[in-house]
Amino acid sequence: MPLLEVDGLTVDIATPRGVLHAVRDVSFRIERGETLCLVGESGCGKSMTAFALMGLLPQTASRSARRFRFEGEDLTRASPARLGALRGDRMAIVFQEPMTALNPAYTIGDQLAEVHRRHKGSTRHQARERAVELMEKVGITAAGKRLGQFPHQLSGGLRQRIMISMALMCGPALLIADEPTTALDVTTQAQILRLLVELQRDLGIAMLLITHDLGVVARTAHRVAVMYAGEIVESGTAAAVFALPRHPYTRGLMASIPVPGKTPPGARLGAIPGIVPSLIGDIRGCAFRERCAHATAVCTAPVAVRAEHDHDWRCVLEARPVAA
Amino acid sequence: MSALIEVCGVSRQFVVGRRLFAAKPVIRAVIDVDLTVRSGEVLGIVGESGSGKSTLGKMLLGLIAPDRGTIRIGGEDLIAIERRRLARLIQPVFQDPYSSLNPRKRVVAIVALPLAVLGIGSAKERRARATAMLERVGLPARYAEVYPSELSGGQRQRVAIARALIVGPKIVLLDEPTSALDVSVQSQILNLLLDLRDDLGLTYVFISHNLAVVEHVATRVAVMYLGRIVEAADREAIFANPRHPYTRALLDSVLTPEPGLGVPDTGLGLAFPNPLDPPPGCTFHPRCPESGPRCRIEVPRVLQEAGQVACHLYDGGTAA
Numbered sequence: 001m002p003l004l005e006v007d008g009l010t011v012d013i014a015t016p017r018g019v020l021h022a023v024r025d026v027s028f029r030i031e032r033g034e035t036l037c038l039v040g041e042s043g044c045g046k047s048m049t050a051f052a053l054m055g056l057l058p059q060t061a062s063r064s065a066r067r068f069r070f071e072g073e074d075l076t077r078a079s080p081a082r083l084g085a086l087r088g089d090r091m092a093i094v095f096q097e098p099m100t101a102l103n104p105a106y107t108i109g110d111q112l113a114e115v116h117r118r119h120k121g122s123t124r125h126q127a128r129e130r131a132v133e134l135m136e137k138v139g140i141t142a143a144g145k146r147l148g149q150f151p152h153q154l155s156g157g158l159r160q161r162i163m164i165s166m167a168l169m170c171g172p173a174l175l176i177a178d179e180p181t182t183a184l185d186v187t188t189q190a191q192i193l194r195l196l197v198e199l200q201r202d203l204g205i206a207m208l209l210i211t212h213d214l215g216v217v218a219r220t221a222h223r224v225a226v227m228y229a230g231e232i233v234e235s236g237t238a239a240a241v242f243a244l245p246r247h248p249y250t251r252g253l254m255a256s257i258p259v260p261g262k263t264p265p266g267a268r269l270g271a272i273p274g275i276v277p278s279l280i281g282d283i284r285g286c287a288f289r290e291r292c293a294h295a296t297a298v299c300t301a302p303v304a305v306r307a308e309h310d311h312d313w314r315c316v317l318e319a320r321p322v323a324a
Numbered sequence: 325m326s327a328l329i330e331v332c333g334v335s336r337q338f339v340v341g342r343r344l345f346a347a348k349p350v351i352r353a354v355i356d357v358d359l360t361v362r363s364g365e366v367l368g369i370v371g372e373s374g375s376g377k378s379t380l381g382k383m384l385l386g387l388i389a390p391d392r393g394t395i396r397i398g399g400e401d402l403i404a405i406e407r408r409r410l411a412r413l414i415q416p417v418f419q420d421p422y423s424s425l426n427p428r429k430r431v432v433a434i435v436a437l438p439l440a441v442l443g444i445g446s447a448k449e450r451r452a453r454a455t456a457m458l459e460r461v462g463l464p465a466r467y468a469e470v471y472p473s474e475l476s477g478g479q480r481q482r483v484a485i486a487r488a489l490i491v492g493p494k495i496v497l498l499d500e501p502t503s504a505l506d507v508s509v510q511s512q513i514l515n516l517l518l519d520l521r522d523d524l525g526l527t528y529v530f531i532s533h534n535l536a537v538v539e540h541v542a543t544r545v546a547v548m549y550l551g552r553i554v555e556a557a558d559r560e561a562i563f564a565n566p567r568h569p570y571t572r573a574l575l576d577s578v579l580t581p582e583p584g585l586g587v588p589d590t591g592l593g594l595a596f597p598n599p600l601d602p603p604p605g606c607t608f609h610p611r612c613p614e615s616g617p618r619c620r621i622e623v624p625r626v627l628q629e630a631g632q633v634a635c636h637l638y639d640g641g642t643a644a
Binding site for chain 1: 578
């Protein structure tokens with residue numbers, strides 16, 4: 001049984017201009033100990049998907065799903081209180097910007113301890129011991145001393161390590177990481193990602209990693225789901241998706257980044273013309289068709305999911321290898 | 325080819341915060357930087373946040389004066405160049421096209437403004453030139469009358485590029501021009517910048533933290549760390565044979581989209597230096613996997629050979 005099973009997740013947000021369909025019929029599953037990367041560009045619904053799982057959606061948003069199971073428990077109609085009890089305990093999240101995610105007015109120690117005391121009912125002393133243990137696990141030196149420090153006294157990389165140790169305080173089964181390294185410098189990004197991958201492997205936790213960076217996906221994911229305009233347009237094992245991307249959007253993304261050692265310097269990069277469609281109002285057919293070089297009249301009708309082995313995609317095109 | 329930009333021994337520091345009785349804390353943002361950029365080159369400047377790359381860029385634009393050292397553009401001391409003439413030599417494009425465009429002005433007026441400031445042409449001619457420049461950067465005439473809020477991030481960055489190019493500068497300073505953009509839009513802007521450089525014979529100074537992008541566009545690369553240039557060389561040399569341990573760590577950190585390789589180990593420690601109180605000797609030594617006793621005491625010299633590198637490894641070793 002998968003750890004997390006999501007079928008037909010939909011998130012609608014009420015806006016003054018109408019209903020915005022931020023997440024449209026999204027389905028995926030994550031096994032224990034597995035990393036699923038949700039990749040896509042800004043506004044594609046990847047963060048909203050994570051917020052929906054955590055029960056962190058804004059008040060103007062409504063969520064529905066045909067099926068939403070986590071650790072065997074049906075959460076399809078779970079109350080906010082039930083999700084609140086799971087959040088930080090069985091599923092935990094690491095955000096992009098540790099400076100805004102941490103409270104500047106409380107010490108690191110207080111913030112780490114709070115999670116544990118709230119969910120595990122531990123004493124202040126027990127919670128602090130647990131905090132020191134985890135800070136050491138994520139590679140923070142002089143952990144005991146750091147407990148009394150405030151977030152602004154730490155570097156970005158250290159703050160993100162604090163966020164990760166906070167997420168791990170209660171021993172979650174699922175760690176959601178929403179662009180965890182986007183705000184960090186490149187060398188720190190590599191260090192933090194390496195840490196996440198090691199922790200995930202050592203502790204056997206499952207990870208939902210949300211990113212816009214195909215490099216991060218390739219280096220961390222077991223499985224990949226590519227989102228466009230609120231939908232998963234392609235998913236499969238990282239090896240399969242990178243070896244033979246099927247959806248024209250995935251192919252377009254891969255062609256648009258310069259790859260050291262492969263893309264000749266100064267050569268023209270692939271580009272995806274046009275812009276992302278509005279998600280307000282009715283959306284019919286393939287949302288990518290306006291930007292797709294292969295679109296035909298059929299693309300205006302709903303597109304069925306095609307599948308081959310452990311790889312599926314939402315496109316009527318016959319499979320074609322990505323142009324080199 | 326002659327040097328279009330020459331930066332000689334340039335330093336700049338900033339006083340941060342206030343202390344009543346103690347010495348005021350000082351950040352040395354740029355320290356003893358030497359650089360030359362030849363006409364037609366694309367100089368990539370890479371480094372982490374706080375490495376001084378944007379301060380260096382602002383000094384090239386004449387927005388910040390160096391405390392020490394000189395900057396020459398086309399052989400003339402930058403301080404002596406009159407502001408309007410400087411504006412026709414070097415123009416900037418900044419990272420965030422959301423904050424760098426006036427939201428109350430139509431696109432054509434934004435692009436024509438530098439011409440008006442410089443007193444070039446009649447109002448009608450300025451509009452015509454602005455419309456043509458917008459067209460050149462890939463924004464058809466129908467976009468001339470819209471406001472920035474009606475444009476996507478990529479389109480706004482095209483407006484910023486058109487505004488920079490309208491006065492016909494020789495040099496464009498690009499400070500993280502694609503960092504705020506989605507990858508599919510980033511590639512469109514990079515393609516445009518490379519086309520414009522070929523067509524108009526421009527020289528770029530391209531500041532970025534993204535090494536894959538720098539490798540793609542730059543002909544020469546300078547790597548900055550805590551205010552100093554630790555290595556500079558031609559693109560081929562620096563990517564094929566990085567010499568400074570920091571350059572190597574940066575290159576190791578690049579995550580190419582190749583599954584199965586895992587996340588690289590940079591070999592760097594967790595000692596993040598405090599820019600207000602930088603480590604003695606080589607400021608990189610607390611993180612450097614190859615540091616020795618000498619690195620903790622002595623600031624490495626800048627060696628001018630095959631580009632430049634500032635590391636004791638190439639200057640007699642790291643032993644004290």
